[in-house]
Amino acid sequence: TEYATFVPLTLVATLLPLLPWVRARAREFVAVFDQTLRGWVWLLLIALLVILGTRLSGIAAGVALVVAQFFVSMLWWWLARPLPDKTRHATGLWVVLGVGVFALLVAGDYFTYEYAYVQDFGGNLAFLDRFIPPLLRGFRGLGLGVLLLAIFFAALPMTQTLRRIPWGGESRRGLIPLLLIVIAATAGAAYLARPRLIAPVQNVDTIRIGTYNIHSGANEFFYPDLEEIARTIRVSGADVVMLQEVEAGRLTSFGVDQALWLARRVGMDRRFYATNEGLHGLAVLSKVPISVSDGVLFTSREQQTGALQVQITPSATITVTLYNTWLAPLTVRTGGEDLEAQEQDQARQFTELLAWVAAQHPGGVLGRTVIGGTFHNVPDSPLAGQMRAAGFEDPFAGLPTELSATLWRSDVPHVRFDYLWLRNLGRLRAGVIDPDFPDASDHRMAVAEVSLGG
Structure with missing residues (x-):
């Protein structure tokens, strides 16, 4: 490598x-x-x-x-x-x-x-x-x-x-x-630095897919603990993990390439796509062989963001396409853009995401697809409604907030900001890693087990 x-x-x-x-x-x-x-x-x-x-x-x-x-x-x-x-x-x-x-x-x-x-x-x-x-x-x-x-x-x-x-x-x-x-x-x-051996997950009927905003490898109080994040990923049993807010050598993360470090720690392959200054962005870790990866930047009035596409091949005849994204947050802060402008920015990025996904699949045939990441919006928002209208299934639908919330901070109510939207994949079970598990980030990891048969 x-x-x-x-x-x-x-x-x-x-x-x-x-x-x-x-x-x-x-x-x-x-x-x-x-x-x-x-x-x-x-x-x-x-x-x-x-x-x-x-x-x-x-x-x-x-x-x-x-x-x-x-x-x-x-x-x-x-x-x-x-x-x-x-x-x-x-x-x-x-x-x-x-x-x-x-x-x-x-x-x-x-x-x-x-x-x-x-x-x-x-x-x-x-x-x-x-x-x-x-x-x-x-x-x-x-x-x-x-x-x-x-x-x-x-x-x-x-x-x-x-x-x-x-x-x-x-x-x-x-x-x-x-x-x-x-x-x-x-x-x-x-x-x-020699490459680590990866035990590939192949020829299986089900896989576990996760999404995890690692908050630059630190918890709510900016205490860095990548080892705890790696432990969270291992405990989840995920075969594929979509990561957001990943750093790849910034001074604030002590020069650590976090996606690479985590991949070597948990025995996975990895793909990283920089959305901000080449050292901050999105990543996918996978035990399932990765065949294709690509990325795109979205129009961003505030922090630059985008999406990472990765195709995995659980078998010679099955391909699953993953889209990992991080949409602009909606926050009230002095001197920044007002909430309405932030909502417009987020909606524009969401529209660009759907347009990019459609462009990757001429004819509108998506196949087995997962769109996940940090949407910075709640399950009853218009964005979530558009995902359902487009034919995507929310594997966490119906779960109470205490079992599905992914944003865990001491200064705001626990809410769900991180999603896994499924298309042509069968939902078997879904959940958030035990809320009593030690805090490694200000987000919790969400995991869904899916059937590849659809």
């Missing part, structure tokens, strides 16, 4: 600068440029590689980012500058300033994802509402810009160091131990 391939390559790119021979070759390269330009050339190369890596896909993007990692790792030697004894300097001040800049970059990165939830201050701080909230909401779509700004600050010492190239000359001293360290670390990473 790409993960198993790029983990050792990324580690090699990080550790290669430890080798004096590698630093000597880099020194020869930058020495070609004028001393006032060499740092800017290095910075532009990193920026170009990052842009290519975030705009392309597949192997080409991975290679560009691995090379960018090597260039960034080479910058460590430029952070320290030797000074004569008793020379006055402001190192302490620069360290404090650096921490402050890092904190601002982290905040900027955060709001490139959470811009839709910025509220006005109100009260005694209402005078700030004209400036701060619009500024923070304006971070939408600026993820790459924040990353490039971070690259600029990282390379700044190199652009300001003109009289020396700190990579030093070539030396054989310590080369063999360092080379062995690089080789051993790379081999260890390759071993740990």
